[in-house]
Amino acid sequence: PQDAYDYKYHYDMANFSSEYDLQAGEEVKIANIFTTQKTTATKTERIHAVSVGFASMNTVYSLQLYKNPVGDNPESGTPLLDEPLQGVKIHRGFYTISLPQSIEVAKNDQIAVVFTIKNRNRNHIASIEVSESFDGYNYQTKEVTEPNQSFIKRANQNWKDMHEEQKVVRIQMLTNVDSENTVGTKALKESDMHLRDTLLTYSGECVEPMVIIDNDELKEMMHYGIRYENNLNVGTGKVIVYGVNEYEGSSVE
Helix, strand or coil: CHHHCCEEECCCCCCCEEEEECCCCCCEEEEEEEECCCCCCCCEEEEEEEEEEECCCCEEEEEEEEECCCCCCHHHCEECCCCCEEEEECCCEEEEEEEEEEEEECCCCEEEEEEEEEECCCCCCCEEEEEECEECCCCEECCCCCCCCEEEECCCCCCEEHHHHCEEECEEEEEEEECHHHCCCEECCHHHEEECCCCCCCCCCCCCCCEEECCCCCCECCCEEEEEECCCCCCCCEEEEEECCCEECEEEC
């Protein structure tokens, strides 16, 4: 839940989301660039998660964050994750994705949150959520955009500023502010969790077996995150539960 975080950076203020359809089989990059504000002499701001809106099923994504990009290229900055975070979301929806490690930021750092997406079925389109103004019969809302906030990069094209269309991509960045000695001070224990099912039938779809948490004090997104690897094809997949905020370490099933 987003209430597990102290601050939410976002531009989607209009309370109206629409679908931005892409071509079948097309791989597209989307990005928002945020300026961090909350680090002080006694407190440190850290990025723990991001949120994104997918308007299509079977969306394959790769996520990377970049520090202080140059010009209109969100990928021109320094990569902040050791390697891109990859996954598949079977259903359409607005997802909060915990990062495998928290990222410490200084005040006024420029952080680009970049997703590379496509539909797992090359004959189907991928679709993203964008926020824009809407003027209906009984309902009106206004999206106010600025240059250098939200971007899209279509296949074989350069990055395009979504301000030109008066739209913003629904990407958000979630941070906590804490003292240095509160981060990574508790360890996740394998005894705190187990999988409900360890043998699943191949269905041609990504499988995400349920993780049962046996410690009532642990809350998802606040204390731990879950990601899945190698969960599409026949074979052995991985479920990785990793610590966030004051928790550290990981458990692999």
